[in-house]
Amino acid sequence: xxxxxxxxxxxxxxxxxxxxxxxxxxxxxxxxxxxxxxxxxxxxxxxxxxxxxxxxxxxxxxxxxxxxxxxxxxxxxxxx
Amino acid sequence: xxxxxxxxxxxxxxxxxxxxxxxxxxxxxxxxxxxxxxxxxxxxxxxxxxxxxxxxxxxxxxxxxxxxxxxxxxxxxxxxxxxxxxxxxxxxxxxxxxxxxxxxxxxxxxxxxxxxxxxxxxxxxxxxxxxxxxxxxxxxxxxxxxxxxxxxxxxxxxxxxxxxxxxxxxxxxxxxxxxxxxxxxxxxxxxxxxxxxxxxxxxxxxxxxxxxxxxxxxxxxxxxxxxxxxxxxxxxxxxxxxxxxxxxxxxxxxxxxxxxxxxxxxxxxxxxxxxxxxxxxxxxxxxxxxxxxxxxxxxxxxxxxxxxxxxxxxxxxxxxxxxxxxxxxxxxxxxxxxxxxxxxxxxxxxxxxxxxxxxxxxxxxxxxxxxxx
Amino acid sequence: xxxxxxxxxxxxxxxxxxxxxxxxxxxxxxxxxxxxxxxxxxxxxxxxxxxxxxxxxxxxxxxxxxxxxxxxxxxxxxxxxxxxxxxxxxxxxxxxxxxxxxxxxxxxxxxxxxxxxxxxxxxxxxxxxxxxxxxxxxxxxxxxxxxxxxxxxxxxxxxxxxxxxxxxxxxxxxxxxxxxxxxxxxxxxxxxxxxxxxxxxxxxxxxxxxxxxxxxxxxxxxxxxxxxxxxxxxxxxxxxxxxxxxxxxxxxxxxxxxxxxxxxxxxxxxxxxxxxxxxxxxxxxxxxxxxxxxxxxxxxxxxxxxxxxxxxxxxxxxxxxxxxxxxxxxxxxxxxxxxxxxxxxxxxxxxxxxxxxxxxxxxxxxxxxxxxxxxxxxxxxxxxxxxxxxxxxxxxxxx
Numbered sequence: 014x015x016x017x018x019x020x021x022x023x024x025x026x027x028x029x030x031x032x033x034x035x036x037x038x039x040x041x042x043x044x045x046x047x048x049x050x051x052x053x054x055x056x057x058x059x060x061x062x063x064x065x066x067x068x069x070x071x072x073x074x075x076x077x078x079x080x081x082x083x084x085x086x087x088x089x090x091x092x093x
Numbered sequence: 094x095x096x097x098x099x100x101x102x103x104x105x106x107x108x109x110x111x112x113x114x115x116x117x118x119x120x121x122x123x124x125x126x127x128x129x130x131x132x133x134x135x136x137x138x139x140x141x142x143x144x145x146x147x148x149x150x151x152x153x154x155x156x157x158x159x160x161x162x163x164x165x166x167x168x169x170x171x172x173x174x175x176x177x178x179x180x181x182x183x184x185x186x187x188x189x190x191x192x193x194x195x196x197x198x199x200x201x202x203x204x205x206x207x208x209x210x211x212x213x214x215x216x217x218x219x220x221x222x223x224x225x226x227x228x229x230x231x232x233x234x235x236x237x238x239x240x241x242x243x244x245x246x247x248x249x250x251x252x253x254x255x256x257x258x259x260x261x262x263x264x265x266x267x268x269x270x271x272x273x274x275x276x277x278x279x280x281x282x283x284x285x286x287x288x289x290x291x292x293x294x295x296x297x298x299x300x301x302x303x304x305x306x307x308x309x310x311x312x313x314x315x316x317x318x319x320x321x322x323x324x325x326x327x328x329x330x331x332x333x334x335x336x337x338x339x340x341x342x343x344x345x346x347x348x349x350x351x352x353x354x355x356x357x358x359x360x361x362x363x364x365x366x367x368x369x370x371x372x373x374x375x376x377x378x379x380x381x382x383x384x385x386x387x388x389x390x391x392x393x394x395x396x397x398x399x400x401x402x403x404x405x406x407x408x409x410x411x412x413x414x415x416x417x418x419x420x421x422x423x424x425x426x427x428x429x430x431x432x433x434x435x436x437x438x439x440x441x442x443x444x445x446x447x448x449x450x451x452x453x454x455x456x457x458x459x460x461x462x463x464x465x466x
Numbered sequence: 467x468x469x470x471x472x473x474x475x476x477x478x479x480x481x482x483x484x485x486x487x488x489x490x491x492x493x494x495x496x497x498x499x500x501x502x503x504x505x506x507x508x509x510x511x512x513x514x515x516x517x518x519x520x521x522x523x524x525x526x527x528x529x530x531x532x533x534x535x536x537x538x539x540x541x542x543x544x545x546x547x548x549x550x551x552x553x554x555x556x557x558x559x560x561x562x563x564x565x566x567x568x569x570x571x572x573x574x575x576x577x578x579x580x581x582x583x584x585x586x587x588x589x590x591x592x593x594x595x596x597x598x599x600x601x602x603x604x605x606x607x608x609x610x611x612x613x614x615x616x617x618x619x620x621x622x623x624x625x626x627x628x629x630x631x632x633x634x635x636x637x638x639x640x641x642x643x644x645x646x647x648x649x650x651x652x653x654x655x656x657x658x659x660x661x662x663x664x665x666x667x668x669x670x671x672x673x674x675x676x677x678x679x680x681x682x683x684x685x686x687x688x689x690x691x692x693x694x695x696x697x698x699x700x701x702x703x704x705x706x707x708x709x710x711x712x713x714x715x716x717x718x719x720x721x722x723x724x725x726x727x728x729x730x731x732x733x734x735x736x737x738x739x740x741x742x743x744x745x746x747x748x749x750x751x752x753x754x755x756x757x758x759x760x761x762x763x764x765x766x767x768x769x770x771x772x773x774x775x776x777x778x779x780x781x782x783x784x785x786x787x788x789x790x791x792x793x794x795x796x797x798x799x800x801x802x803x804x805x806x807x808x809x810x811x812x813x814x815x816x817x818x819x820x821x822x823x824x825x826x827x828x829x830x831x832x833x834x835x836x837x838x839x840x841x842x843x844x845x846x847x848x849x850x851x852x853x854x855x856x857x858x859x860x861x862x863x864x865x
Contacts, residue, residue: 029585030585032584032585033584033585033586034581034584034585034586036581036584036586037581037584037585037586037587038585040586040587041587045570045667045668048568048794048797048800049313049348049798049799049800049824050800052568052794052800053569053570053667053668054568054570054797055569055570055571055572055668056573056577056581057561057572057573057574057577057797057830058558058559058561058573058574058577058580058830059573059574059576059577059578059579059580059581059584060505060558060576060577060580061498061499062558062826062829062830063561063797063826063829063830064798064824064825064826065797067825073387074312074314074389075312075313075389075825075852079580079581079584080498080499082500082584083585130813131810131811131813131814131817132814132817132818133817133818134813134814134817138817243817243818244818247818259810260810309855309858311855312825312852353855365847366528366847366848368528368529368530368531368536368848368858368860369531369860371858372530372858372859372860375855375856375858375859375860376859376860376861378855378859379855379856379859379861385855385856386854386855386856386859386861387854387855387856388854388855389825389852389853389854389855390849390852390853390854390855390858391824391825391827391852392823392827392847393847393848393849393858394847
């Protein structure tokens with residue numbers, strides 16, 4: 014289907030709607046961030062304020078994924 | 094007044110005041126520390142926390158080196174939040190002239206028994222892969238380090254078991270007592286003024302000028318930087334008298350964050366971020382480390398260094414009030430020199446011979462000048 | 467010719483831009499999101515008045531130099547000249563720390579709604595919606611329409627204050643009807659709140675109380691909304707005077723800085739109608755025209771609604787006591803309450819515990835600390851959001 018895109022989340026390929034945020038895709042892939050002291054964290058505010066959804070996207074660190082729309086072939090790392 | 098009279102009142106709970114409290118408490122004296130705000134909220138909070146041996150003058154070198162040794166003695170007891178980092182200082186030589194300066198520095202430091210290493214173009218690139226290509230080389234001073242100064246100040250006050258009173262403004266200092274904003278007085282045999290730039294209001298003749306600096310800090314990028322990296326031109330910026338200058342100076346924090354400096358401005362007394370100078374400072378740093386441009390800066394701030402005309406701190410007896418001592422004017426070396434400053438004062442007060450010559454720092458060098466005018 | 471720049475494309479910004487445009491003047495509308503609508507109309511009402519120039523995906527950070535706004539996109543820095551500015555930066559949700567609030571699966575109420583609008587699956591999931599204000603009902607209904615099972619809608623306010631709020635809506639029949647419809651469809655439980663969320667790697671259950679009885683609800687997600695906090699940071703960094711936590715403006719929405727206007731939530735939380743009217747007034751004023759008198763009467767009505775909203779969303783004191791000593795308050799730096807308690811004010815908490823020193827710049831823990839200790843945030847410095855060093859260096863056009 015053309016309205017779906019595939020992206021790589023922590024090495025795992027996930028297909029989601031092309032309108033989905035990267036934060037949603039991470040959740041669907043079962044990925045969580047770890048906080049600075051190692052606790053599991055997921056998105057909180059959903060609007061780019063809290064930075065809890067940050068991940069490394071295509072090598073760029075600290076990207077707020079809740080305000081980033083998925084694109085085909087994106088490489089997302091939640092552990093960096 | 095509540096309680097008994099302390100032997101010593103230290104005015105100022107920055108790093109210099111905290112070290113003074115520590116040094117006097119070691120002598121078995123009772124100490125009360127007063128601060129108009131909180132612990133380490135002035136220049137201590139604003140600075141980089143770099144403990145560095147500089148050699149612009151013999152006196153500066155002697156005090157840096159003495160202080161660094163005292164910091165190293167404290168290190169084993171430091172709690173984790175002081176974030177001691179043995180990051181060394183990597184002086185970057187952009188061209189052959191600066192490389193010559195690096196070689197001179199090496200000769201001087203080695204003669205004084207300080208280990209250091211001259212780096213060529215290839216080895217400096219290996220030491221800091223994010224430096225731009227084409228640099229001439231540099232000098233690594235591995236004995237230098239960095240700390241998180243506000244927590245260092247808090248720790249020193251806590252381990253010294255001194256009486257700390259915060260939110261207490263001192264309005265007048267006389268021989269034998271200080272007056273607080275609420276009109277009350279605290280008597281003490283010895284009073285130490287560790288108030289940074291604010292010392293001017295208690296010692297009117299001191300030619301201390303505030304020198305504004307900007308800093309920026311990034312998000313966490315662990316492994317991006319290994320040393321505190323400073324351009325050799327920094328010395329020109331720091332020791333020069335120009336109204337406005339910037340220099341490349343970057344430090345890795347224990348968190349993986351990068352602390353980016355530095356700027357120097359005279360004649361400005363507002364703490365606001367000056368976007369043009371912040372921009373100039375960051376452009377200078379990006380010239381040296383192009384990859385910085387893409388990193389995320391999460392905060393910027395400013396602070397005021399207490400600078401003196403001869404670039405040396407003011408340590409010694411108040412020119413007019415007996416038993417009042419001054420410890421200020423450290424400019425950008427307040428963290429480095431805090432331990433040595435405190436020990437020099439404690440030695441003077443208890444009548445012990447200091448370990449390094451104190452005369453280059455005495456307040457009388459300025460007061461005499463003003464009296465001859 | 468530099469033009470009028472509107473920061474924020476939510477209801478207030480859209481309405482301000484349209485008002486400027488109605489006088490034939492150039493106006494640039496910028497927003498960090500990829501489309502107009504703000505948080506409230508996200509993806510639904512994105513129409514921009516004809517002739518308004520838009521710059522989406524663009525964040526305002528501060529002033530580059532006199533008359534120049536410093537902004538950044540995901541690719542480059544942008545320096546935007548302006549003659550006048552309208553600040554319409556909206557609001558964010560207020561968060562309060564409680565045990566378990568850092569677990570994945572705990573969201574803001576508006577936050578979960580926003581996530582679902584951008585592809586987050588809730589079909590078949592059990593959700594506890596808790597907190598305060600009419601937003602909870604909207605969110606609960608929206609989530610249910612997307613297949614979620616709503617375990618409970620827990621409103622912290624008492625029935626008595628909800629009824630007072632309902633009566634205050636009698637001058638706004640459409641609002642009253644909407645509130646009544648939502649209340650009947652979502653059946654909120656008044657005087658009840660979440661005290662703790664349980665789970666190891668993610669949410670498994672929530673404990674609720676009504677002050678007398680305490681019980682557990684198994685759930686997958688918790689959507690908690692403790693009302694809103696105005697986004698005043700940009701106005702503050704531009705030098706605008708703040709009063710009582712909101713941007714001060716005159717009757718025409720000009721701030722203490724000449725030529726800078728502010729409209730909507732940053733001037734005081736009041737909802738979409740107030741934002742639309744204030745934006746319109748600010749737009750006319752920025753264009754140098756006098757707004758028509760009926761707008762002021764409408765604004766007065768909208769402000770009465772805001773006052774009623776403020777009363778009903780006032781948090782009960784129990785909510786400020788939910789966090790335990792080991793509960794994380796600053797989520798960026800993982801600072802627990804016990805460490806913050808050792809400090810006497812915001813500045814010492816920041817310097818000595820790192821609270822508020824992470825990338826959210828205290829946006830989340832700041833309002834929590836205001837509720838917990840009454841601490842007001844320190845002065846705001848640029849950048850108002852994390853920005854690339856290259857942008858702050860003024861390197862326009864670089865990535």
